[in-house]
Amino acid sequence: MPASWTFAVARDDLGRTTLTEGETLALADGEVLLRVDRVGLTANNVTYAVLGEVMRYWQFFPPEPRGLTGEWGLPPLWGFAEVAESTVPGVETGLRVYGYLPPAGHLVVRPDRVDASGFRDASEHRAALPSPYNAYRSTGNDAAYRKDQEDLLILFRPLFFTSFMLADQVADNNYYGASALVLSSASSKTAYAAAFELRGRGPRLIGLTSPGNVEFTRSLGCYDEVRAYDAVDGLDVVPTAYLDLSGAAATRTALKERLGDHLVRDVAIGLTNQVPNAADAGEVFFAPTQMRKRSEDWGREGLDDRFAEAWQRFAAVVEGWIDIRVSTGPEALQAAWLEVLAGGTPPRVGQIVQL
Known part of the structure; x- marks a missing residue:
């Protein structure tokens, strides 16, 4: 199996961090291996860590399968990943998706409700967690997606x-x-x-x-x-x-x-x-909660269309409000985390890490 890495923070001290290396887990039937490609870091990610216990954010990406003890937590990130290996029909190698990702090189998911728009991770440990965070959207069938707006989508979506x-x-x-x-x-x-x-x-x-x-x-x-x-x-x-x-x-x-x-x-x-x-x-x-209400009011497609329309209006102007800073590699992710945690990133700067 290919080598991988994981970035983690101490749950009781978010400024204490570690980078570990290991091998990716072998896939079982019904599983897919995602290669984490490009992620962002904002104050929102710090929020996930601050509320990791009470809002169950630590549960999305448990540290134990990665050889880490429970004192460590993996703060969730938003970004893009690609399917590296698949045992699931309809989820093909090379598929690019947007979604909730660990600060790591890879993620094993168990796709369910697979269709042209993407899939949901039905892994047992995520079953009771808020469903919007379990969705992985295919870039090929996403009304809000444009390739030249990937970094804006990572930072703002x-x-x-x-x-x-x-x-x-x-x-x-x-x-x-x-x-x-x-x-x-x-x-x-x-x-x-x-x-x-x-x-x-x-x-x-x-x-x-x-x-x-x-x-x-x-x-x-x-x-x-x-x-x-x-x-x-x-x-x-x-x-x-x-x-x-x-x-x-x-x-x-x-x-x-x-x-x-x-x-x-x-x-x-x-x-x-x-x-x-x-x-x-x-x-x-x-x-x-409001999303569920509007999904009932408008239907899922109606909500997606309204969101995509609002996003394109916003994206047209936000490019002038943000300076995107791109860094590369796990060490850069670690440095970006510490900077954002300390409040050292100016409001006009958006942190993107290419992994």
Whole structure:
């Protein structure tokens, strides 16, 4: 069997990492070997590790089959892989797919529901995990795919899906009756993609970010107003919904003090500063929940078509907002992880690793 490698992080200390080498596992009937080709690293991947226990992200790619003990975790990545070996009819060698991948050279999957659009991994350890993360989409039958946009898809597709579903849920709930929407971590990809979707459709959009990111965030043109976190006390006291992507307790406290009963909704979306934000929020947004609702409302094809249309609108402008940095090899992946974990990647930079 070909040699492979695995990058892992300590579950109790995400800055402690290891690179190991080994051989890929032999395939059983019904299994396929994917060669991980090209992945991205963003704050979203750190979120998966931070929430690895409570949201079961560590369970997607168990370390034990790779010769690692349970103290280690494999933070999931998004990217492209190619079928290196297959025992499954309809999943041919050379097929290129987009999906949830380990920080490793290879992944063994057990394809189910195989069709022209791709397949789902039906491996036993993933059976109880959220199904959207188990899908592998064939690039040949994906309405959102364009070869020249692969890096944009790696960096933004999972985030944009969250943003697309978040914006849809907000609109679906008549903007919670708010006349203003405040988004924290406004320079993050998830936040500004949601703002891009919501722009001009309803309430005034206000982005909160760190002082050093104010000018970048304003330059995007997604928000009606951008403020630094320490300027919350200048917000207009009007019915406001808070979409919290930062998890910063101080920001929530400042908003409550400023707005009082005018804070009509408080929704936790994710983490970018690694502080759990769900406990103090009024509710937690989980994209697959809204996806299931819209799959029922529109059908899966209808949802895919709407997403692809929104993605192409976004992709047409986001190319001007991002500088893609490409590095090569497992060591580069390790370095990129540590940089993103430390918050050292500027908001305009997107990290891609060719493996």
